Amino acid sequence: MTAAEAAAKGRAQPARERKRIAVSKPVKGAAGKTGAWRTFKPVIDPEQCNQCGLCQLYCPEAAIDENLEVDYEFCKGCGICANECPKKAIRMEKEER
Numbered sequence: 237m238t239a240a241e242a243a244a245k246g247r248a249q250p251a252r253e254r255k256r257i258a259v260s261k262p263v264k265g266a267a268g269k270t271g272a273w274r275t276f277k278p279v280i281d282p283e284q285c286n287q288c289g290l291c292q293l294y295c296p297e298a299a300i301d302e303n304l305e306v307d308y309e310f311c312k313g314c315g316i317c318a319n320e321c322p323k324k325a326i327r328m329e330k331e332e333r
């Protein structure tokens with residue numbers, strides 16, 4: 237979605253057009269990649285999301301990037317992002333393994 241389309245819909249500009257503060261990147265730790273721990277996975281609803289970026293800031297694994305895409309290699313399914321989302325735009329889905 238372009239900035240003009242976003243403005244027409246009353247939504248914030250797309251994330252890649254906005255500057256965010258730097259956050260750390262996820263890395264493999266002594267216990268492996270934290271994505272292996274997950275039983276529920278977060279799914280962001282782009283229609284509800286206003287791209288505020290809070291989920292990215294609160295994620296303890298830095299598993300949400302600046303484009304608000306979840307890295308499931310490192311997302312451990314804790315649900316903090318869903319709890320902190322002011323728009324309730326993240327639902328936790330049972331993981332199919």
Ligand code: SF4
Pocket residue numbers: 280284285286287288289290291292304320321322323324325326
């Ligand atoms: S916290 Fe919610 S509304 Fe904000 S960017 Fe994340 S998913 Fe979107």
Ligand code: SF4
Pocket residue numbers: 277278294295296297298299300306310311312313314315316317318
């Ligand atoms: S469920 Fe937890 S680890 Fe996964 S993206 Fe959300 S806050 Fe990060």
